[in-house]
Amino acid sequence: MEEILQDLKEAVIAGDFQDAVELTTELLEENVSPKLILDEGLIAGMGAVGEKFKAGTCFVPEMLIAARAMQRSLDVLRPSLVNTGVEPLGTVVLGTVRGDLHDIGKNLTSMFLEGAGFRVVDVGVDASADKFIDAIKESNAQILGMSALLTTTMTYTGEVIKALEQAGLRDKVKVIVGGAPVTEDWAKQIGADAFAVDAATGADRCKELLMR
Amino acid sequence: MIHSLAYKADFAQTVTRFAAWWEGDLLDRPPVTVRVTPSRPYQGPPANHATERARWLDVEYVVDAAIATMEQRDYVGDTFPIFWPNVGPEISATPYGCELTYTADTSWSTPVVQRCADWQQILTRTPDFTNLYWQTVERMTDYALARCDGRYIVGLSDLHGNYDILAALRDPMQLCIDLMDCPALVRQAGRHVAQGFVAGFERLYAKVRAAGFGTTTWLPFYHEGPAYVPSCDFWCMLSPQMAQEMILPDLLVEMAPMERTIFHLDGPQALRHLDLLLDLPQLNAIQWVYGAGRGPAARWIAVYQRILRAGKSVQLLARDPADALAVLAETGTRGVWVTVEEPFASVEEAAHFVDHDIGGLRR
Numbered sequence: 001m002e003e004i005l006q007d008l009k010e011a012v013i014a015g016d017f018q019d020a021v022e023l024t025t026e027l028l029e030e031n032v033s034p035k036l037i038l039d040e041g042l043i044a045g046m047g048a049v050g051e052k053f054k055a056g057t058c059f060v061p062e063m064l065i066a067a068r069a070m071q072r073s074l075d076v077l078r079p080s081l082v083n084t085g086v087e088p089l090g091t092v093v094l095g096t097v098r099g100d101l102h103d104i105g106k107n108l109t110s111m112f113l114e115g116a117g118f119r120v121v122d123v124g125v126d127a128s129a130d131k132f133i134d135a136i137k138e139s140n141a142q143i144l145g146m147s148a149l150l151t152t153t154m155t156y157t158g159e160v161i162k163a164l165e166q167a168g169l170r171d172k173v174k175v176i177v178g179g180a181p182v183t184e185d186w187a188k189q190i191g192a193d194a195f196a197v198d199a200a201t202g203a204d205r206c207k208e209l210l211m212r
Numbered sequence: 213m214i215h216s217l218a219y220k221a222d223f224a225q226t227v228t229r230f231a232a233w234w235e236g237d238l239l240d241r242p243p244v245t246v247r248v249t250p251s252r253p254y255q256g257p258p259a260n261h262a263t264e265r266a267r268w269l270d271v272e273y274v275v276d277a278a279i280a281t282m283e284q285r286d287y288v289g290d291t292f293p294i295f296w297p298n299v300g301p302e303i304s305a306t307p308y309g310c311e312l313t314y315t316a317d318t319s320w321s322t323p324v325v326q327r328c329a330d331w332q333q334i335l336t337r338t339p340d341f342t343n344l345y346w347q348t349v350e351r352m353t354d355y356a357l358a359r360c361d362g363r364y365i366v367g368l369s370d371l372h373g374n375y376d377i378l379a380a381l382r383d384p385m386q387l388c389i390d391l392m393d394c395p396a397l398v399r400q401a402g403r404h405v406a407q408g409f410v411a412g413f414e415r416l417y418a419k420v421r422a423a424g425f426g427t428t429t430w431l432p433f434y435h436e437g438p439a440y441v442p443s444c445d446f447w448c449m450l451s452p453q454m455a456q457e458m459i460l461p462d463l464l465v466e467m468a469p470m471e472r473t474i475f476h477l478d479g480p481q482a483l484r485h486l487d488l489l490l491d492l493p494q495l496n497a498i499q500w501v502y503g504a505g506r507g508p509a510a511r512w513i514a515v516y517q518r519i520l521r522a523g524k525s526v527q528l529l530a531r532d533p534a535d536a537l538a539v540l541a542e543t544g545t546r547g548v549w550v551t552v553e554e555p556f557a558s559v560e561e562a563a564h565f566v567d568h569d570i571g572g573l574r575r
Contacts, residue, residue, distance in 0.1 A: 061389065
């Protein structure tokens with residue numbers, strides 16, 4: 001069993017979704033705990049990919065196919081996770097802010113969050129403050145993640161935080177921001193709780209936010 | 213050669229300064245481009261279009277408004293009046309069937325490649341320059357040339373190339389996945405659209421050449437022959453190996469018809485490909501764009517020095533005069549084109565910076 005779990009992890013790292021799905025199915029058929037498959041196969045695989053990305057030895061195409069392998073396996077695994085009562089780490093509402101149609105960074109972050117065990121509510125691109133707030137209320141999310149790729153749209157992240165305050169949600173939800181023009185200083189300036197320089201770091205920061 | 217423009221009497225000196233800069237050389241001072249806050253009111257046509265799309269594609273309005281804006285401005289240093297037709301940089305993807313959508317200040321394309329196998333259809337397609345968007349750019353060029361009367365230079369449109377065209381045709385994330393799933397097909401498509409880029413460039417260049425102009429564009433350089441700004445924003449997501457094997461050959465196809473080239477290197481993640489560029493004998497210069505929130509230019513002196521040491525010229529995008537001078541103190545002025553992004557309050561202030569602060573620097 002340990003060998004198959006290791007193979008699953010390697011299949012995710014290599015982005016081989018066919019192998020990953022087959023191995024996940026095989027592990028389930030052998031009555032391996034879904035939580036163990038998730039933790040030691042999928043999460044471990046995506047974690048390794050994230051570390052390689054941060055180290056500059058893995059790039060976006062390789063990350064995307066790894067995430068695809070993870071997601072296809074997760075599709076197979078999810079019913080068993082639900083049946084055995086495995087809870088996600090937490091819920092993150094994620095979106096690209098109003099006026100901005102860029103989604104690759106947001107999508108990668110979503111994949112890393114799922115790969116780290118989070119439930120992700122993706123509100124898509126061009127998301128208004130109302131859309132974020134509605135999604136937070138509906139999902140009881142603990143974290144809001146906002147992405148902006150343009151200097152012209154980056155300012156809207158601050159508007160959303162103000163809207164959260166007005167809606168009485170600011171104390172209930174942690175806010176993390178990211179995207180090409182977004183910096184640590186900007187995050188502090190608008191009162192966000194965290195900033196992530198890339199998608200893999202975003203998942204790490206969200207785990208830290210849950211601890212606070 | 214054009215010696216003078218109605219809005220820029222000393223244009224000939226600017227041409228010679230740029231000619232030296234392209235060669236990594238220096239005349240009296242480096243080329244300096246600056247903006248001055250306009251002191252005259254805008255007296256052009258009002259924008260009263262029913263939709264943003266109608267405004268973007270209204271040939272006469274766009275050109276007449278641009279002329280009115282040029283009339284408002286003062287041209288200090290090596291800044292000169294330019295009209296370049298712009299319906300969005302994804303114009304390069306329209307000859308392969310992409311439709312464009314417009315908002316007030318940007319445009320984007322609708323992908324036409326839905327799965328890996330669809331690349332095959334792109335490969336069989338001869339670029340169609342009769343499409344609405346491309347024809348609009350050509351009509352804008354013609355109309356701007358007809359209305360020019362020695363006042364300004366007509367430049368080339370902003371044209372994305374190679375894998376940025378593929379990203380418009382497919383969607384950047386899906387293109388990344390295709391690079392892993394069907395690399396051979398993508399590689400063929402990259403070559404196909406790079407050849408299409410050249411065909412498009414040559415169509416537009418032929419028009420300005422026939423009117424006696426050299427080349428300029430969204431990046432306000434000047435060269436008397438064919439010149440352009442090769443780029444690939446998509447490659448910031450790729451490994452150096454993938455960039456070298458897949459992107460570089462197509463960049464070289466696109467650069468082949470140019471006498472002068474300045475590469476638009478956008479963002480810290482693209483810096484990993486700088487060495488690839490510095491090794492290209494065909495490349496004259498690099499525009500290093502560090503990006504919003506990552507300035508000022510003085511933070512990137514090591515990058516400017518690396519470019520200059522490799523024998524390439526560079527465009528220095530300085531936040532303000534002090535930022536420009538801080539970089540020049542370390543790099544020297546040879547091979548540097550200085551651009552100050554913060555507008556000057558008056559012609560006098562701008563002229564003092566160009567003539568005194570920059571002109572007074574040791575060569």
